[in-house]
Amino acid sequence: MRWFLRMLRFGAAFILLSLGHYFAARFLPVADCDETFNFVEPMHQLLYGSGLQTWENCPRYALRSWLFAWIYASPALLVIGAPRLRNVDVYFFNRIFYGRLACLSELFLVYSVWEAVSGRAAAVTLLLLLFNYPVPHAAVSALPTSFVMINYFMALGCWLRSGRRNVRHTSTPARQSQLQQTETNYFSVFGAVFFVVFACAVVWPFAGFAVLPVALDLLMRHPKASILSLLVSLALILPLAVGFDALYYCRLTWSAWNLVRYNLKGGAELYGVEPWYYFVKNLLVNAPALFLAGALAPFVLFLSPALDMGQRNNRKHKEGRGVHADTSTVLQKHAAQSSFPSFCSLTSAKALVVSVSTALSSSTAASSSLSRSRMLLWVSPFFVWFTFWLTVAHKEERFMAPVYPFLVLAAALSLTCVFFSPRSALNTRTGTKTTPKRHAQVCVTPSRKTWLLPAAGCILLLLSGLLSFSRGLAVYHFYAGPQRLMYDNYDVLQHAAEYKRVANANAGNATTLHDLYTVCVGREWYRFPSSFFLDPQRARVAFLKTDAFAGALPLPFTRHGGHATCNCGASGVNDLNEEIAEQYVSDAAVECDVILDSHSADDLRELKDYPPDVFAYPLGTTQQRLLDVARTSMWCRVLYYPFGISERCAVWRRVELLSKHRPTAVAAS
Known part of the structure; x- marks a missing residue:
């Protein structure tokens, strides 16, 4: 029965996410012309033998991955021969398909948060994914940054699972203690490493800078498993990436390495520069609540008590079967067992005090500090990436998509600590934690005001959803x-x-x-x-x-040519953003x-x-x-x-x- 309820919850969450991603795929326009000309047009060339070729897809420069083009074009092979199906319908099929794939990766993160943190944090994570326009819009885009984002949803979920704790009870009944030891989950370590390598080696190597905290953490905790996972991932992915590039560029090359070399020369600045605060302004416009909650996460996590970690891994532990029962769980159980909480007996009060004291003594300051530092580590990739782009002159909106998973997690932890923490759900009437005096009748009951914080959190999430919906409507109404x-x-x-x-x-x-x-x-x-x-x-x-633009534009691939991708459109094609007459x-x-x-x-x-x-x-x-x-x-x-x-x-x-x-x-x- 439990597995059925779990599948029911999974199905409901998937349907909700799918609806948002469907509308993004079907109605929102392409957010960036780079998506159209650098990535969608090569897909059209692969499927129909015609399309436009930018200088970045020219063999002379070879900056774009043909493996990536095939990854995004391949779902169309399922329907391309269907009768009465136009190629524009194939285009939307591809967008919807990758929207569904992104839903699965997002749900994987939600369930990983459930495993590693708590059900409350997982619910807030799901709501943030539902109520923020940039995530579904990025998910359905055929962009390297979107591909990285989908992979990083999976990598973050695996990273959260890599440090799970299993509770082992001693076999001796006389001993009432429990021994906790961290088990290395090799599949989770391999998954985290594989999805990072897959994203960086195929399309956008710069995204590896964002996950430096992930790499350092895995190397310190699981060095052998991490190194082995890295070698296996490179052995699986690198030959495919180089092989596809060599096949379609007709020379031995690797597009990811070419992209790094080009950007080290500063060529990207030819296509525009932005002030340092560009991403602050952009995120405030597109996802204000998500950005503010995520940006405040380090302060909230540092000042708040550590969240109850590992709720599902330590289910027996939290249900009070061990001596480390969670304080809030004890209080809830005591309140549930009392029919009239306003008239508590001295015996029940003493039992409550003993239970609370036992729970508090088991939660040492060291373990709380570890939990807090762990959560700060989980959200650090967003701040590493955000700080990095403050110093780079060339900025585009899509560059922030790779760390949306970490931003969502940071915002979820921040909102959970402030509005939905179990410690804010059960307080005394004064709202402060009091220590019951000896021989005093203490009645610990939920305060009449305990609903205020959760209600405020729900209102904030609702307002965030309304703002996100309004932003999505604006993009569709104004630019589609x-x-x-x-x-x-x-x-x-x-x-x-x-x-x-x-x-x-x-x-x-x-x-x-x-x-x-x-x-x-x-x-x-x-x-x-x-x-x-x-x-x-x-x-x-x-x-x-046109007088409105003077720069490089794409040229057509050779139509229906066997080596159409092996040639540049004209001899004057350049990487200096200079126009040529042939365009x-x-x-x-x-x-x-x-x-x-x-x-x-x-x-x-x-x-x-x-x-x-x-x-x-x-x-x-x-x-x-x-x-x-x-x-x-x-x-x-x-x-x-x-x-x-x-x-x-x-x-x-x-x-x-x-x-x-x-x-x-x-x-x-």
Whole structure:
């Protein structure tokens, strides 16, 4: 029966997490154009033989892992041959699939917190995962930082389990003491090491800096198991990573090492620098309650009594079967056994005093200090990582995703200590711990005000959830316009592409790259969702020269070539973020069939990157809106406000597809 209840709890938690991750996968737009061009486009190349190639995927530089591309593309192989399944549906299937995978890793952390800390801390951890927008949004993204985050959820869970204590009772009935000894859980040690190596060796080696406390702790406590786990993990992962890179770059190389060498030269600063407080501001915007609770965790843990550790490992111990029964458990049992707690007998009072004294004497200051230091060690990777990025000039929002697991744990421990600790649930009427006098009738009953702290904690979590929901709605409402437009008009674009193909075939023209139906993007190039939103056999994306941007843009892979990934798109491809002529169409009126662009309703004199008299026909039946960030105040765009407030305070741009052919001609095909 117990296993059934456990599975029931697991299923309920998984469903709740899955709902949040599903909405993130299905509705939230791509958070970073790096995801689209550096990682999603190579996936499209692997699956459909076409896509865009950035300089980072050029064999000359080889900064991105093809093993990572296959890891994220491989779930699509399960459905790619299904009838009536469009490639845009395959894209969303992949996002939903990895959202489900992230749910499992998050649940593993929740249950590990349950094993290592307490059920209360595990419940708070689950609520924080449910009520904070950045975690599900990162979980469904095809980014190295997201891959690291999923692996670190698993690694942190294994780390928490690696120090479990087993209670062994002595076989002699006369002896009432218990001996505790730490057993090395080799599977947990191997899991912690493996998932760290998997994340760092495949996609993002810098993430290893965050888990230095994990490495030092495991080396000190389990040196042989840690070193053996490291060697086995490297032997399993490194050949695969190097092998895939060698296969697709057509030379012996390792992308993770190339990435380290490039960043040591300071090349990342070419793509923007941010002030030192960037991540403070970013986390306060995206997850204010989570960040504040996590940031205060060291102070809370240092000033608060140590949490009751190992609740599930020492279940017999906590149920009072040993002399080390938890004080709160004794008080609860005593209150439950008394029908009228306001009239306590002298005998029961004496029994209570003896029980409390025994419990307190068993909890020495050393053990409390050890528990507190252990929890501080568990949350230290977040502060190591956060401090590191204060000193780095180039910052991006996604760089904080690898330590979300540690931030969630820090916030959970902090909130549990303040609001949901057992020591705050049973106090005397004065709220202070008193020592009962000899021969005095003491009645220890729950205070009428003991519900205030848990209630305040629940209200705080609820407000955190509302803020997170509002932030997610703001991201969807303000920035998902281009993605929604491309998705809604997928069939329209497909029919237009087929119309052009038939026209070229009837004219007897040989099929070339320029004969494909070409969707051109200009100022909104970084919001283009990906080639998954176009028919892979009939359409392509190209870029317009625009005054709004002057830097490197991706070039198309060789279409359907056996060695398409072994070549750079052009000889001028560089790592200096310098534009080259080949990345643009030479004549928009000739090469482009439709333009994806945004227009300001307030500035009719805004210059366009294409001849507006040629592209004068809106394609499709829907138009979408996009927030004009430059003209909208920060307080308006950070959150979504109900009752039409966001609609009135936001300044909008109209996003549409403009064709050079009349829609009636396309419809006639």
